[in-house]
Amino acid sequence: MRLVIGRFMAAAALAALSFFPTLHAQEFKFFDRTVQVHGFGSQGYVKTDGNNWLTMNTSDDGSFHMTDVGLNLSSPLTDKLRAGAQVYDHNLGQLGQWHPSLDWAFLDFRAKQWLGFRGGKVKTTVGLFTDTQDLDFLRTFALLPQSVYPIDMRDANIAHSGGDVYGRVPLAQRMGKLDYTVWSGHRNDSMHGGYAYFLQYHGTVENSYGGLQYGGDVRWETPVKGLLLGISRLDEDLIGIGTRAGLPNVEKTKKDFTNQFFGQYIHKNLEIDSEFKRQYRDHILRNGTAEDQGNLHAWYVAGSYRLFKRVSAGGYYSHYTATSTFNKILDTDLPDGHVYDKAITGRVDINRFWNVKVEGHFMDGYALASFPEGLYPQQNQTFASTTNGLVMKTGFNF
């Protein structure tokens, strides 16, 4: 207990260093090019009643096993070409386990406003927040709506190794602007991610999981000031290779796609976000001897408001249902077919670099279909039908 409190205090002290000018974003010259250095980090504490959450033992004293850090370098190489890279490390209960990863690293050539190219490991543009889901400091909430942005499944579509074609196209007759991204690449999950951990409960040890991902995103900055609407599509062709009871085990997707519709309205200090996500996955399991058809429907509505210069508040309703033919979870009205989450948050910005958040979650259900949804059998021998949670987080960025 002392160790974890000490860890929290160390993280808070590190955040407090952001009072000092030396922790501002740094710049230096490298071969006559300006290189910027930026970083971020956060430390959280989670306490629940009912079930243990996010692979942590949260129902006793709570858990501080919720930490992440990131550091990036970037530079414009020419007027149209830039390069950058970010490393990221985290621990979330049994996930992450402090295995650092290359978060993104790519070259970006912007030929025209309407045509640009990125190549390397690139954050994936799907919905409002896929590419920024780790960047806690950008938003009021400590956790994004988990129905659409499960923190334990961040590996699934946060980045791809491949390329993007993107651009912004002004529309005629003052009809706003369209931003588009078309992308393709390889997904490669960390073996310390939520899906690999989830499979362990079912006796499967994955050595690798990933494959081809491709998709597109179109978002319309409408003529209504502050209103953004969009749609994303993602298709993937994945293979998992590992062992099961000591013998080789292969699983493959037969069909796997996601459609995501989103809208955002920002007016002065008010922001309202809403998304609907539908994922269908037909998965061949156990060396071809079994098949699972999983159907996921998820949506949320979130609102946040900046009350004062340094204080904001928000709340959301997050709705997740998932079925699985192999696991015989077919009725989403039952607790194992859904998680409904009501959340309320307060955020205080100590200064422009350091923030503190307090968030309450009131969840119904525990969803045990083809994908985990934050509530794992390894931490819960029996599941309670409801979970109430408190999340406290402090974070810094420079």
Add this chain to the structure above:
Amino acid sequence: MKNKKLFSMLAALVFVASSPIFAADVKVIANPSVSATSVSSGDIQSVFLLDKDSLGGSHVQPVLVKGGAAHEAFLKEYLGKNDSALQAFYRSLVFTGKASMPKSVANDAEVVAYVAKTKGAVGYVSAAASTEGVKTLEVK
């Protein structure tokens, strides 16, 4: 009659004194290397939201002020964001590798000094600020 006229003048004075600062109190300036002399407000928005890096064929880079009345007026008129939203927008680009954080300085004098010495720099200052060494862009 005289009192009515005086009252009207006083009312007008109070109205003007309590009015928020308008875009007319802000002017957009550029380094002399920037060939454009007049630009659209849409172009200004695109430059400062890091979506466009040229004006009139010249490569440009924005410089902002860290705060103050001219900064707030510029954000309201041209970018449609408050400072918190703008900083969050920039950070979303920086931390996904899509842009570098634009230069920001403390006040009008530093904006003018930076724009004067930096090829392609575009900034904004209060209308009354001295613009020695830079050019003022007409915004249509």
